[in-house]
Amino acid sequence: MQILQQVFGYPRFRGLQADIVAGAIAGDDALVLMPTGGGKSLCYQIPAIARRSNGQGLTIVVSPLIALMHDQVRALQEVGVAADCLHSALDYAQVQAVQSRAWRGETTLLYAAPERITTAHFLDFLDHLAQKGQLALFAIDEAHCVSQWGHDFRPEYRQLALLHQRYPQVPRMALTATADAITREDIIERLQLQQAQVYVSSFDRPNICYQVVEKADPRKQLLRFIEDEHPDEAGIVYCQSRKKVEETAEWLLQQGINALPYHAGLPADVRQRHQDRFLREEGLVMTATIAFGMGIDKPDVRFVAHLDMPKNIEGYYQETGRAGRDGQAADAWMTYGLADVVNQRRMIDDPQSQASEAYRQVMRAKLDALLAMAETTDCRRVRLLAYFGEDSSPCGNCDNCLNPPQTWDATQASLMFLSCIYRVQQKSDMHFGAGHLIDILRGKPTDKVLQYDHQNLSTFGIGEKWTQQEWGAVVRQLVARDAIVADAQAFNTLRLGPAAKNLLAGQEHIHLRLSERAERKGSGRMRRIAKTTPANRMHVDALDMSARNRLDALKAWRREVAQQNQLPAYVVFNDATLIAIAAQNPSGLGALSQISGVGQKKLDAYGSELLKVCGSVS
Template structure:
């Protein structure tokens, strides 16, 4: 690509941000925005999405077009973006509820006078009458350069982070039709994309869809046995001393898991919306600024967390859908270095998610429930598959791929067995139990009948006289539990909405009973495997992501890297900011490897722009010497 817009953009990329070249679709997206056109941008976390509006903002201001307004949903996200921009010499500020009146007026005054390149604000503020008046005044003077709507999936009811206030952002196009708009998100399936386009009136916009693949992330799913123990083994075996995020469904479970990890020697903190605001902020600041912390959290934590060296994301409970799973796991390995996505799930997870969708108290329409069921089913298919998990994950977003070699199924292909006949026995047992007793029973009781165990409950209800009593004695409890979970996922078994402990036949049971729908399952061991995590192909000396970073370094380079990290931590503490805002780990690793001797040598390293070269160059060279 060669055009004046591209040349200007490339100059900014190299001089301001310190990167030698654009990645993927960045160049096209940025040139399109500089030329004043709308766009919908789908780009994975860690793919350089922010540069797609930051560089056009800088170039368009240089062209005399004025201020770029960035709509961002979270204060933490705004702060991180602004601090990072200020570090590279870009004039940026944010407006949020934590500012007092005088501080907010000062920010607006800077924007009016042309001192700012980017102004970040929440959707509630952007759509408020006073802010609209402020924008109108800039618009009349021709000083509105660009609107960037970040986390654009929040506008869609089908998105995993729906925010009603995002719906009002269509007025930006209605009131300021000459100002180009960029809507950006890391996660949106076809239905969500269509909703974003309609809600934000982007029918004429160019749509850019990057690959959703995060090849540095290794996906691993385990069946729950003792989930906390499995998690602990995973952290101890694969990520000792690494930063990570552990997602739990409930606030209570978040606190209990964090406390339990601390008792077992893991430096962990809880985070959920029920904690006092100052405690949440303190925990988030520690996670961003310190190394090796594990944040145990609900999904209230994470959107916009730019910490690049998160080495793992673990789920102790299954998310609602693939978008949520993809967004949350995408917070690992933003620096491009090896990272792990680990999830433990079981029958209770499947049943619980189905119960929430089918809850009769929910105001959701049946059409909405059907979409939510389809989204959950896609995640279940990814979790249950015996084939490449990445292939399933990317296919959901409409992207074809080949087996990746970097998920548990690719690294260690599971042994499978034909469970079709066992499934027919199970469904037959459910039918006969209900015929005899007139009520539904739970999974444990059904398994006891199938395995021929004369428990007091079995005897009480006369279920030892059923023809299905003992017909499944050849299979273990774990195998039957896995099969029940599979059949719930396929709608052959339905969990009773009133009580998730009871199961009945579902709409897909008929095809399974008729033998027209084959069922294949992975072989389940009665003694579950250790909760090992990344399973990436590695030599014994590189079993963790941290070791993988160091394997190519000699002793002197390792010492340089440690010195650089210690220096970075000190500078970050002095300035009260996360260490990665100074330099990413990947940049320090490149510096330690290259051992630059001059400022020109250092200038050629990715992530070292002119402003950082001036601020830190001599000190970095001293450390390298």
């Protein structure tokens, strides 16, 4: 508690943090599942400081990305904790200097990538520390990377089991924000954590408002969303392909949005420059593939948007969790359509893939969970949390709760579509895409319909009362339910799936949202409740005019300090702390020290300046 308050400036532990920290200090192994922004880092950072002060030595933190290491190290150094990192961008002399500081006992936490930790040279280094009794803790961050069932599998993580085999006396902590039951079991088995205490926090991020929009014109829908709800605010836009990332960034720039691209195909120096700008500048939008974001600590990302549907619900949860880490209101916005569903199904069922059928089945189930969340007409958060085994009640902070959708009985239309597939295949022994089948059902005598004589089918024109959008929603739902299968060998063609039989037999009913609602959801500010977490954090909308003026002055001061020290602004102070300072307008250092996020080192370094800035605003 003393470390929490004096070093990090937080008044109390949150959720399971106190139990996890106590166990680690006592030397117990742990598997920690805690949502992004829930305070995972403190769970190993505080034990590392405590065990170092007790003479138990160095904590090794396994971290998969250089950017994540740098962020963590800089933030720790800002609060007075001796931290270092080893990565491929360092030259030989720098590596030697880092290891020498650790060897001399000057370092509390040392961050390194898994592929470095398992090298013979690094293991020799650990052997020498172990012989001196100077290995305090192994913290394995992003532990879901060890599992083939996880959304970000990295084979090198599996070699980390040798840490337990080689140094059985050193406690280990594996941490992740995203793991369903099968992934948790795999982490425990692969890392030999059978004796570890498992801590599962709530997966709920109540400050995030979840929205899903049916694709119409996705770029324009995205632009309306940013302009209406997040002008001049930081956000991440995820796209499936590198080409789309670059095209989207360029288009947003043309529309006056400050945007940059990021994907693994860009030169390393460009990626680093873009990432640094995103971390240090305010109001910048990053368009990216999933190569961007793991472990990004930027707390003031106000929205995460998906222009393409992720591969599974864990990927969706992990990516959307990068919004609102500071506990302030944020949005998770996604637009998706039939092509997204078909493409994801095709990738899983691709006959060229070497994946086993067991693996495909698990991936289908994960995709199905995401489809169910996207198609649901009830609370999205309830569906999302249920996937992770957590019961909840309607949240009041997703699009379905805030603007309940109208629904229609799509059972008859579904039967018509399945019958149309059957009739077409019966007549010509060929498969066709959704567009052609919908033309048949709507009675449109296109050249293709006439070419194959499909105007004479019994299903021609029987679905003319439904719009193209409504038919698209029907097809999406049928693909999601396995009643229709996208043929992996013939792009965008459809055939009857295993679940079609029950539907054709009249054993199921399907209710869908009215699709014209998509346009309304894609534009205009949503009515929402500004939820924050934890409860003691104040929302910026609650500030009066004087406090807002103080906040503007504090942000300007922070920007200048960050630039002078070449730090991201949030490493100096995050938004939540500045908002609290602006609201409380502390009269002296004693009052300032009571504000969450103001630890002793930052009080000594910045306290007088903060009071001066507040005092300068009338």
